[in-house]
Amino acid sequence: MSGTATxxxxxxxxxxxxxxxDPLHGEPMLLNMGPQHPATHGVLxxxxxxxxxxxxxVDPDVGYLHRGKEKMAESLGWQKFxxxxxxxxxxxxxxxxxxxxxxxxxxxxxxxxxxxxAIRVMFSELGRIASHLxxxxxxxxxxxxxxxxxxxxxxxxxxxxxxxAWTGHRMNNTYVRLGGVAADVTPRILDMVDEFTREFPSKxxxxxxxxxxxxxxVERNRGVARISAEQAVAMGLTGPNLRASGVAYDVRRAQPYxxxxxxxxxxxTSTDGDAYGRYLVRIAELRESCKIARQAMERxxxxxxxxxxHDTRYVLPRKDRVNDSMEELIHQFKVVTAMALPAGEVYQxxxxxxxxxxxxxxxxxxxxxxxxxxRSPSFVSIQAIPMLSEGRxxxxxxxxxxxxxxxxxxxxx
Amino acid sequence: MRIPPxxxxxxxxxxxxxxxxxxxxxVAAGADMPVxxxxxxxxxxxxxxxxxxxxxxxxxxxxxxxxxxxxxxxxEVVYALYSIEANRWLRVNTRCGEFDxxxxxxxxxxxxxxxxxxxxxxxxxIRFDGHPDLRRILMPEDFPHHPLRKEFPREGIEPDRLYxxxxxxxxxxxxxx
Amino acid sequence: xxxxxxxxVPTQEGGQGFFTTKLQSLVNWGxxxxxxxxxxxxxxxxxxxxxxxxxxxxxxxxxxxxxxxSPRQCDLMIVAGTLTWKMARAARTVYDQMPEPKWxxxxxxxxxxxxxxKNYAVVQGIDSxxxxxxxxxxxPPRPDAVIDAIMKIQKKIEQDxxxxxxxx
Numbered sequence: 211m212s213g214t215a216t217x218x219x220x221x222x223x224x225x226x227x228x229x230x231x232d233p234l235h236g237e238p239m240l241l242n243m244g245p246q247h248p249a250t251h252g253v254l255x256x257x258x259x260x261x262x263x264x265x266x267x268v269d270p271d272v273g274y275l276h277r278g279k280e281k282m283a284e285s286l287g288w289q290k291f292x293x294x295x296x297x298x299x300x301x302x303x304x305x306x307x308x309x310x311x312x313x314x315x316x317x318x319x320x321x322x323x324x325x326x327x328a329i330r331v332m333f334s335e336l337g338r339i340a341s342h343l344x345x346x347x348x349x350x351x352x353x354x355x356x357x358x359x360x361x362x363x364x365x366x367x368x369x370x371x372x373x374x375a376w377t378g379h380r381m382n383n384t385y386v387r388l389g390g391v392a393a394d395v396t397p398r399i400l401d402m403v404d405e406f407t408r409e410f411p412s413k414x415x416x417x418x419x420x421x422x423x424x425x426x427x428v429e430r431n432r433g434v435a436r437i438s439a440e441q442a443v444a445m446g447l448t449g450p451n452l453r454a455s456g457v458a459y460d461v462r463r464a465q466p467y468x469x470x471x472x473x474x475x476x477x478x479t480s481t482d483g484d485a486y487g488r489y490l491v492r493i494a495e496l497r498e499s500c501k502i503a504r505q506a507m508e509r510x511x512x513x514x515x516x517x518x519x520h521d522t523r524y525v526l527p528r529k530d531r532v533n534d535s536m537e538e539l540i541h542q543f544k545v546v547t548a549m550a551l552p553a554g555e556v557y558q559x560x561x562x563x564x565x566x567x568x569x570x571x572x573x574x575x576x577x578x579x580x581x582x583x584x585r586s587p588s589f590v591s592i593q594a595i596p597m598l599s600e601g602r603x604x605x606x607x608x609x610x611x612x613x614x615x616x617x618x619x620x621x622x623x
Numbered sequence: 624m625r626i627p628p629x630x631x632x633x634x635x636x637x638x639x640x641x642x643x644x645x646x647x648x649x650v651a652a653g654a655d656m657p658v659x660x661x662x663x664x665x666x667x668x669x670x671x672x673x674x675x676x677x678x679x680x681x682x683x684x685x686x687x688x689x690x691x692x693x694x695x696x697x698x699e700v701v702y703a704l705y706s707i708e709a710n711r712w713l714r715v716n717t718r719c720g721e722f723d724x725x726x727x728x729x730x731x732x733x734x735x736x737x738x739x740x741x742x743x744x745x746x747x748x749i750r751f752d753g754h755p756d757l758r759r760i761l762m763p764e765d766f767p768h769h770p771l772r773k774e775f776p777r778e779g780i781e782p783d784r785l786y787x788x789x790x791x792x793x794x795x796x797x798x799x800x
Numbered sequence: 801x802x803x804x805x806x807x808x809v810p811t812q813e814g815g816q817g818f819f820t821t822k823l824q825s826l827v828n829w830g831x832x833x834x835x836x837x838x839x840x841x842x843x844x845x846x847x848x849x850x851x852x853x854x855x856x857x858x859x860x861x862x863x864x865x866x867x868x869x870s871p872r873q874c875d876l877m878i879v880a881g882t883l884t885w886k887m888a889r890a891a892r893t894v895y896d897q898m899p900e901p902k903w904x905x906x907x908x909x910x911x912x913x914x915x916x917x918k919n920y921a922v923v924q925g926i927d928s929x930x931x932x933x934x935x936x937x938x939x940p941p942r943p944d945a946v947i948d949a950i951m952k953i954q955k956k957i958e959q960d961x962x963x964x965x966x967x968x
Binding site (some may be wrong): 367 | 854894
């Protein structure tokens with residue numbers, strides 16, 4: 211927001227065919243959308259040059275939520291950075307933690323026990339469901355389907371209940387640790403997941419009944435923001451945005467982590483490449499994630515094991531012992547404040563709900579990281595907005611923004 | 624993602640074979656993927672070759688920089704490339720010094736590199752030669768520093784100065800009626 | 801909850817008679833039961849704010865469901881999330897555009913004090929740039945906590961005496 215819009219900002223568009231003598235085409239107008247706006251899904255500012263209703267040019271302005279996380283990492287140290295990862299993609303519980311923990315484990319060479327891996331998978335997939343519910347709900351309400359917002363938040367509250375039972379917090383849980391997860395799941399939590407995954411597919415049917423063949427939804431999404439496979443790859447898009455254009459690239463399949471190769475699931479793609487295709491892909495992913503979470507839950511019922519690896523150099527002790535035992539207290543102190551990972555560089559990605567999300571970690575053997583860079587799929591998606599919306603109507607802008615499903619916390623870090 | 628070490632070693636050997644020192648690069652096996660180090664004058668050629676060669680590394684996943692102070696050259700620009708067809712990853716590193724922090728821009732090869740390079744410029748001050756629109760992206764346009772440089776303090780240098788200047792221009796009363 | 805019938809306040813400051821207090825009560829009752837929030841949803845707290853309007857916590861019970869995103873129509877600004885210096889100018893502009901009377905809730909620790917971000921980019925508490933009525937701690941606070949804050953604002957409005965003379 212550096213001052214008001216001036217004529218010089220859009221001087222390049224003053225000379226247009228028909229202007230200024232054409233009574234139907236006036237001067238192009240600079241419309242400022244955001245950073246405070248209901249439909250920009252966070253603090254995104256779009257400087258849009260419009261001629262009537264037609265968008266001529268868009269310049270997205272990000273950084274309104276830049277919280278200096280990469281700089282914080284350099285002074286906080288490895289263990290204390292975990293809460294920051296949560297707040298990057300705050301729509302998805304657990305998954306951002308997971309990406310960071312996997313990177314640290316690769317650098318440290320720590321093996322995670324199987325039970326911890328299954329817990330991670332189960333909650334990651336519940337997190338993916340939660341994130342896609344936000345997409346459906348907020349894009350629905352932005353395009354006029356207000357009911358979707360309430361239905362999706364109803365389901366999201368149930369996921370929050372499960373997370374509340376496991377971690378004590380509804381969102382921004384920070385419950386994945388280097389070496390596993392902070393606490394084990396009890397049979398009651400598994401029952402809650404059981405009940406949720408049993409009922410959820412019928413809820414997805416409900417959403418599909420409301421939206422998929424709804425003529426208004428189809429009209430507002432079909433043909434909007436069409437992107438071909440080559441363009442999508444050239445722009446660096448990943449996740450559902452890429453899979454809707456037909457490229458079946460999913461990190462869970464290409465480079466499986468946490469035992470994803472042992473779960474049975476499909477990777478939905480679409481050939482439409484437009485906003486409607488992305489909607490179909492995300493709805494299908496809701497079903498697939500429900501399947502995976504159910505499989506993980508069933509596995510956990512029968513599995514015995516630890517939820518945290520045993521490696522006193524890197525793994526935090528159990529919190530309930532820390533307050534009682536001197537050794538555990540010292541152990542906790544050393545791991546939190548002075549844990550040094552071996553020197554090296556690692557680029558670790560996971561398949562987050564938004565796309566390829568991960569961290570590039572550079573360590574020089576000291577407790578303070580040299581560099582922690584978060585690879586953000588939302589940053590890349592927003593970059594594609596100009597390409598997708600130029601030439602379209604202003605009302606399509608909301609559909610474009612909704613269909614790309616980005617989150618500003620991750621984009622700006 | 625978990626690439627077994629034997630695969631990393633095998634891929635490094637293949638890369639050494641295909642690239643063969645044509646770009647003055649050195650290929651090493653990193654902890655998680657092959658890493659290629661190249662001087663900045665040849666980085667565009669190398670990336671073009673990697674993108675269009677066999678297998679084509681068409682996906683530019685990451686473009687960032689690392690401040691390796693006190694090493695000289697100070698800044699290291701890192702590119703992470705992926706081949707979707709062959710499921711192969713690799714990283715490319717190039718270096719530039721503190722006082723001539725200029726690296727050729729790859730926006731001609733990947734339009735998606737536009738914002739990634741703007742972010743490097745904003746955070747580190749590295750200029751990208753040939754970039755169509757090199758301006759700040761995360762910090763305000765008139766922010767005078769490059770935050771991720773090691774000498775920039777975490778709490779910042781007068782972080783509220785731009786706001787105070789703006790508020791003074793508007794001549795608003797102080798907060799708290 | 802504040803009733804319409806209120807004992808008349810003795811006229812010590814002059815001019816505060818029976819009818820003025822009745823009118824004041826009526827106005828306060830109206831204002832507090834129809835707060836129109838201006839959600840300045842910045843980051844994670846915005847999601848809990850959305851959940852607060854959602855089916856389980858239902859802010860509509862308190863008359864505050866009309867979340868108008870235009871500041872000109874609102875009276876309660878909920879700053880939900882981390883305010884950065886880049887966004888601060890926009891936040892202050894939005895606050896200035898709200899008509900009187902207006903109240904501000906700093907939701908979450910990031911807006912109350914900068915939260916876990918003590919760095920170059922984050923405003924260390926929105927009270928550097930805006931007057932705040934209620935601070936709600938939490939990262940993010942539960943929607944119940946924010947509803948509690950709104951109820952406290954309602955109590956604060958009940959005690960408003962701005963219609964009396966002399967003006968305070």
